[in-house]
Amino acid sequence: MQSPLEVLNRYRPHDGTLHDAFLSRCVDRAAEPFLIQDGECWTWAEFGRRYEHLARVLAARGTGPGSRVAVAGRNDKAHVLALFALARLGATMVPVNPDFGPREMDYALRHAQVQGILAETRLLDLVRPIAAALPAPAWLMTTDGPQDDAGSLAAALAQPVDEAPLPVPAPSDTCVIIYTSGTTGFPKGVMHSQYNLVTAGEANVARVHLQPDDRLMIILPFFHMNALFYSVGGVLASGAAMILVPRFSASTFWQVAADNGATVVNIIEAIGTILASRDRREYRPDHRLRVVYGVRRKSAPAFRDEFGVPHLFSGFGMTEIPGVTCNPYDGPDKPGSMGVVAAHPDPARPWARCRVVDDAGRDVGVDEVGELWVATPIVMQGYFRDPEQTRQAFDGEWLKTGDLVRRDADGFFFHVSRKKDIIRRRGENIAAAELEMVINEHPAVFEAAALAVPSELGEDEILVVVAPRPGVSLAEAEVAQWCRDRLAAIKVPRYVALLPELPHTPTHKIAKNLLREDPAVKERTVDLQA
Structure with a gap:
């Protein structure tokens, strides 16, 4: 197994954009699998050609630096294509929850001021009237329509395009706005740059020792930070492959993992609890999973002793600050902890710093409870169109998480409760x-x-x-x-x-x-x- 730094050093340096990071990996990984979904496999080179083509289609629709395009639907290759195509143009993807009701969908699309919407066909009745009622009506493209449907993504990928030069993206370009609930009653749009996503992926290589031959199974939704920054970003950084699953299914989890040769998967606590309680006849002992990230104390014995997964991880991050802490790859692993402050594979690259403070912002001692404040090079760019909420989230360079934690003498963090009124x-x-x-x-x-x-x-x-x-x-x-x-x-x-x-x-x-x-x-x- 290569060290995290050796993995990154396989590839030429990049400029911090998704496009250049992809090109740097594609030189070595062109013929290797990049994206697998429903039995279809795209190599790195094939995916690169498709997102470049989609970028030109979107550019012809007026999409360019600063534009925002929403993607509404269950996990699909359309999300990944849109992310890279929009980033290629210096534009922004806005992934939205496909289970939003009319009020929530209207708020997200209106607040984000989207220019266009990629959506599953089943969502058209919901999004079409919203798109038409926006101050500048948004165009629609279906993610799952057939190629003979002129309004489908499949048709867009088949149509001729202008080969004129595209804009040169910058690492600081906002590439994603993720809506996350806040105490104001309306979701807040968390903005992240291309640099943040690329660098978060590199840090995930360090956390779970991703290898170029890994296959990351993505079951968490793309409207969450985890799937984009840890999984897609990790695949990009390591040169690995991703297996897209539309949505988590407990009954088919082990079948999909085994049939597709998945080696790494990220979950949340509820998924771990559900899988640990399922009928063991669903379990496939021929699976290849070596890493499960997100396993908590309650379900860890089942994953370790019954499911035979050697490396289980738990950590802390927020939509605003991805990948802050994680238990060390080679241990120790203190039960119930969020691990220690994580690191970039390159020890010369600074990473997160953490403080535990009282209500007055003063640092507390070892094993004393206080609010976790974090400073990190991949902190959000702010809340979209909400400078006041952005201002309130920080104390200088420190983002105030609203989480009460304690830190022991070994530097391990333990979550106590939430300070904010968030469920x-x-x-x-x-x-x-x-x-x-x-x-x-x-x-x-x-x-x-x-x-x-x-x-x-x-x-x-x-x-x-x-x-x-x-x-x-x-x-x-x-x-x-x-x-x-x-x-x-x-x-x-x-x-x-x-x-x-x-x-x-x-x-x-x-x-x-x-x-x-x-x-x-x-x-x-x-x-x-x-």
């Missing part, structure tokens, strides 16, 4: 404020509070405590259905409790701490999945 459910950040805003729009609701409660799968479930308007009837299932009609499925509460009134602080905010301690909440909570 973490199946790998997604859900703003309580957004849920409350939607539920408060119900004509029978006086006020509502969304709370995180423990899930049997790890992370959180959503409990919503609602005070109905006086004299108005309201059922728990109505609250959930109201959310289901307006929000992504991941945001629909599992638990609902109806109370005559909610407690308040002296400043008239809902006292969520009192709700968490109120026995009446537990008594009146209805489990809508029971």
Whole structure:
């Protein structure tokens, strides 16, 4: 096995853009697999020709430096093509959750001011009226339509293109805007440069020792940082191959991994818990997985002892700051920890620095709990069209994570809780404020509070405590259905409790701490999945 630095040094230096990093790898990897999906395999050279062609198609539509194009759908080669084609032009991909409801989809596409939208055919009825209603109507292209459909990606890849020179991209060009929930109630668009994505991929080579002959199976969605920065970025940096899976399926996970020769996969805690509890008849002992990133303490014994995966990793990163900590490749691995501060393969390249601070921003001692602040060379460029939220996120060069942690004498970090009012459910950040805003729009609701409660799968479930308007009837299932009609499925509460009134602080905010301690909440909570 080559060291992480040896892997990077196989290839000529690049300028920090996706295009030049790709070209530097393609010299050596041209005939090797780059992208595998549904039995189809594109080599590095074939993929390069396709994204160059798509870039010219998009350029003919007016896409250029600073343009933004959304991609809506389950994991597909269209995401990767769009990412590289847009980056080739100095433009930006905006991946959006295909499970967004009308309100969420409208907000993301309108806020991002997209010029065009690539979407699955099944989503056209949702996105077409939004695209037409934008201040500058956006063009549409289907990701899964046939080649004889003039509006499809397949047709675009087959049409003649102008061979005129394309713009020269820069490492500082914003290449992706990822929408992540925040405490304002509306998602925030996290901007990252091409340099950030390329460098994050190189750092992932160091974390899990990616090799050119690895095959990374991607089951996490492309509207998350993990799949783009760790998996796609890692493939780009190492010269490996990616296996695209439209969405995670517990029943077929081991079959897909074994049949495609997957060697590395990234998961979240809920997926680990689900796989550890599945019928072992689904397990394929002929799999080749050597690395699983994202395995937490609860499911680690099953992956290590029953599934035979030798290297299990856990770490910490945010959409704003990818790849901050990770447990060392060769150990030690302290159970329950987020690992130590990670590093770039090149020891001369600086990486993240971390502080644990009190409410006054003063560093606390070993094993004392405080908020994690991070400074990293691949910090986000900011929140798109939100300078105030960007300003509030930082103290000088330090990004304030909102996570309470402790650091032991060996430099290992341990997560304690979230300082922000964010619910973490199946790998997604859900703003309580957004849920409350939607539920408060119900004509029978006086006020509502969304709370995180423990899930049997790890992370959180959503409990919503609602005070109905006086004299108005309201059922728990109505609250959930109201959310289901307006929000992504991941945001629909599992638990609902109806109370005559909610407690308040002296400043008239809902006292969520009192709700968490109120026995009446537990008594009146209805489990809508029971």
